[in-house]
Amino acid sequence: MPEKYVVYHIPVCPFSQRLEILLALRDQQDAVEFRVVDITKPRDPALLVKTHGTTALPVLESPDGRIIKESLIILRYLDEVIPGQQLRRADPGEHAVESMMIARESQFTMAGYRYVMNQDQEKRDDHRKKMLGLYRDIDNFLVEHNPNGIYLFGDFGLAEAVFTPVFQRFWFLEYYEDFELPDESAYQRVRRWRQACMNHRATTQVTKEEIVKLYYDYALGAGNGALVKSRNVSSFVFEPRWQDRPWPPKDTYAGTASDATLGLTSLPVTPAEQ
Amino acid sequence: MPEKYVVYHIPVCPFSQRLEILLALRDQQDAVEFRVVDITKPRDPALLVKTHGTTALPVLESPDGRIIKESLIILRYLDEVIPGQQLRRADPGEHAVESMMIARESQFTMAGYRYVMNQDQEKRDDHRKKMLGLYRDIDNFLVEHNPNGIYLFGDFGLAEAVFTPVFQRFWFLEYYEDFELPDESAYQRVRRWRQACMNHRATTQVTKEEIVKLYYDYALGAGNGALVKSRNVSSFVFEPRWQDRPWPPKDTYAGTASDATLGLTSLPVTPAEQ
Numbered sequence: 001m002p003e004k005y006v007v008y009h010i011p012v013c014p015f016s017q018r019l020e021i022l023l024a025l026r027d028q029q030d031a032v033e034f035r036v037v038d039i040t041k042p043r044d045p046a047l048l049v050k051t052h053g054t055t056a057l058p059v060l061e062s063p064d065g066r067i068i069k070e071s072l073i074i075l076r077y078l079d080e081v082i083p084g085q086q087l088r089r090a091d092p093g094e095h096a097v098e099s100m101m102i103a104r105e106s107q108f109t110m111a112g113y114r115y116v117m118n119q120d121q122e123k124r125d126d127h128r129k130k131m132l133g134l135y136r137d138i139d140n141f142l143v144e145h146n147p148n149g150i151y152l153f154g155d156f157g158l159a160e161a162v163f164t165p166v167f168q169r170f171w172f173l174e175y176y177e178d179f180e181l182p183d184e185s186a187y188q189r190v191r192r193w194r195q196a197c198m199n200h201r202a203t204t205q206v207t208k209e210e211i212v213k214l215y216y217d218y219a220l221g222a223g224n225g226a227l228v229k230s231r232n233v234s235s236f237v238f239e240p241r242w243q244d245r246p247w248p249p250k251d252t253y254a255g256t257a258s259d260a261t262l263g264l265t266s267l268p269v270t271p272a273e274q
Numbered sequence: 275m276p277e278k279y280v281v282y283h284i285p286v287c288p289f290s291q292r293l294e295i296l297l298a299l300r301d302q303q304d305a306v307e308f309r310v311v312d313i314t315k316p317r318d319p320a321l322l323v324k325t326h327g328t329t330a331l332p333v334l335e336s337p338d339g340r341i342i343k344e345s346l347i348i349l350r351y352l353d354e355v356i357p358g359q360q361l362r363r364a365d366p367g368e369h370a371v372e373s374m375m376i377a378r379e380s381q382f383t384m385a386g387y388r389y390v391m392n393q394d395q396e397k398r399d400d401h402r403k404k405m406l407g408l409y410r411d412i413d414n415f416l417v418e419h420n421p422n423g424i425y426l427f428g429d430f431g432l433a434e435a436v437f438t439p440v441f442q443r444f445w446f447l448e449y450y451e452d453f454e455l456p457d458e459s460a461y462q463r464v465r466r467w468r469q470a471c472m473n474h475r476a477t478t479q480v481t482k483e484e485i486v487k488l489y490y491d492y493a494l495g496a497g498n499g500a501l502v503k504s505r506n507v508s509s510f511v512f513e514p515r516w517q518d519r520p521w522p523p524k525d526t527y528a529g530t531a532s533d534a535t536l537g538l539t540s541l542p543v544t545p546a547e548q
Contacts, residue, residue: 066367073374077370080366092355093338096340096348097342
């Protein structure tokens, strides 16, 4: 049994970054120990017993041995038990509003991951339009509830902790799909929100360079650590470190670059062909 | 602006019954006024303005004019604002557990509705197996968290308010699909839970007869008030009252009975051919 809260997670996972953001906002980074799970290897049997056979991450284990699954449930749980002011709005009506925003996240996240993983050139525009529609919906919601503000309410709160890791993952859309929000009024409010979320001091767990390099295989259609055909190393490996690898080629519709070109082998690295 | 909470809803909708259950548990039925929305007619423009164009129900309007959508968010909101002891578990860990159970509801509900709406004889067994798998998963969860109890915790709580209306809708599976939980140990715990939920004094808003009669068109594959081919009246109409209609035929793979046979016209009613 752990002496403090333990979160089993995949590093750079947007769903566990939410928890790190909450801890950073409370200056309570030491309240939770994050233990890395290598998803390319069979799961530790001791952990499988604790999770009753499920393998989804993150999973939280409390000091008294309780197992809690699903990132939004863990986030709300930590919001209640970690010392400091709660992230959720205290007012029930305002909390309902932030919950309605959070309810939009799953579809938004899925649309972005499907977009980056798409391998069919002809479907790129459909994905782009779908994504833009979801951004407009979030824009409308922000305009409805806080037209002139920055965040959904006065401060960075629960909805921001939920969405920021997703906004940051979507750096992969910027890089691999040249996806940008159009400079139109329909996106002005959500652009302001997104910018403030990504620039907040509590959300510096990842960088654009890191996301772009690690998620290269996603842009080739291979998610969750799956290996791309003709390659021997996943772009998600911890060694070689992403800092020591070149930026990957942006064109992911032409097939994969080699492990060596991507800096994934110990061989001398050739610069990426852009 | 309303003087008390107003919920716009479709009567017999499982998602608004949750709210009625919460109010019944608190003896606060008068705290909310339920206003019926006829989904077979164009939506009231005044309500469309309030909901910013969305038509999903239920929708809550608070005395101060706040609009809250999505049944689970409304339920948690009312749980915080209605006088009396909250339905949610006070302990954060226990609350996380009930939230994990509630997270199972959407897939469960969808599986049951797809099952009853299925029109392909050959797929009946697949639907049955899918449904049984979801019941076993709920059984496992109850065994994990409260093996010897009745409810998920000591009392009828938030998870019970969420699931009971669904268990009651699934009377339509009993009637139209002869679906029963097998008398096996894998279903013992969930059977005990389901029974206690459906027998609770706060969950008497609907009866099996009412559900079976109103949802006849669902069993023909027509959901949300859509009209079945060759029929002129939906089984969901308020007049003639369901109490005055005969039980519908159980075999819904052979096509629809007539409006008259179903007691949906003012013509003399012939008994249903069973």
